[in-house]
Amino acid sequence: MRTTVRTATAAARPTGSRRSSGCPGSKGGVMRKTAGILLLAFSAAVAAQNFPSKTVRFVSGVTPGSASDTMARILAEKLQQKWGQPVIVENKLGAGGLVGAKYVADSAPDGHMIMMYASAYTVAPLLSPNVLRFDELTPVAAVATIPTVLVTQPEKYKTIQEFVAKAKASPGKLVCADAGIGSATHMAFEKFRFAAGIPDVLNVHTKGVGEAITEVVSGRADCYFALVFQARKMVDSGKLVALATSSPKRSALMPNIPTTEELGYPNSHYNFWVGTLVPAKTPKAIVDKLHDDITALVESPEVNEKIRKLGCDPLPMSVKEFDDMIAGEIKENTALIKKAGIKAN
Structure with missing residues (x-):
């Protein structure tokens, strides 16, 4: 099951009364308050020593x-x-x-x-x-x-520049899968989209990372910011290509895939x-x-x-x-x- 969404005065004391030694502002009150704070601090320290x-x-x-x-x-x-x-x-x-x-x-x-x-x-x-x-x-x-990489089918796009150009040329037609509304894979794409100047797209919000990548492999979706360990198998087998890494730096698992910012899209990384x-x-x-x-x-x-x-x-x-x-x-x-x-x- 998938969800498709298109995005674009304190009271005065009585006169003449004296403060009771138990009032918070009295010397005795201050001492009691201080003692209470010290007791709490001591109790917390003991709890930490005994934890777990x-x-x-x-x-x-x-x-x-x-x-x-x-x-x-x-x-x-x-x-x-x-x-x-x-x-x-x-x-x-x-x-x-x-x-x-x-x-x-x-x-x-x-x-x-x-x-x-x-x-x-x-x-x-x-x-x-x-x-x-x-x-x-x-x-x-x-x-x-956890680094994510933008994956797509090999026959659709060869470079990130080609991907962005086609997305700009056909507003609202690019179909983008993710692992759910507000997921890191969703937010990563939205941040990249605005950095790259891509207009409206069609978001396919799936139930998880497995379903999201299947949408791309099958051709029902054009792209997905996949978890790198998930994407590498598909890329190595030739089923998908990785165009860019969304993390602040390249992934050690796929070091040959440059970051979106390396590729010329400032403020596009997602942590x-x-x-x-x-x-x-x-x-x-x-x-x-x-x-x-x-x-x-x-x-x-x-x-x-x-x-x-x-x-x-x-x-x-x-x-x-x-x-x-x-x-x-x-x-x-x-x-x-x-x-x-x-x-x-």
Whole structure:
């Protein structure tokens, strides 16, 4: 099943009264408040030292076998060995990952429930704000980026320049597949489309990456920004050609395919990332521990190599850097969604 969419005064104290020693502004009140803050900080530190104290769950919003799901399982295996507690992966599918994200957001903020999300996190809540707010989750650790490449049938287009020229010459006739409304594959094309000056196209929103690439192989769609590890097999077999890479840099799996920006389309790259988030009220000490442990694994030779074999590039960064990256993308995607007229189903 596919969906086709065309886009273009505080109260005064009584006179003469004295402040009770229990009022917040009194010396005793201040001391009690300070003691309370110190107690909370101490409790959080102790909780972090004892973390994890039970089974930890990674929640994946995509199907088993997907790149982000596979990365969650790689991390789960290694973290279980490090922590001495079970670490499992649960799949909660639906609404561009929002079902899983909301499930995590509503869980106890103790670090034992972790959302393995992708860049769709900076899109899906914009399209479905009644499901999840951005302030319900807090970023922990970025894990990797997943390059995508623009694929088409060999007999249709030989170069990206030819592709763009034909799309401009026939407004509204180019049929473009993607893995769903607001998916990274959809947003990657929309960003490239505007950078290249391509007018209206016919978007075919499928149920996932497998169906999307089938649309192109069959000829029902003209193009699709495919995940690089997905595209390489089809390109190597001659069924498809790859015209450009949408990521900020070339993919190690397909290093001969230049980026869209290398090919002369400024501000056309799309950053398809995978990372971890937890409920917003999770203590900072636990967030920091999770970040440090996950990032150490991402930087380790063994996990680093496994990530690269998936066609992905490890993306270690600080919590602040990850938070800033997300904030920037939310702003950018808000503008892109408005410009492209993207709406949720």
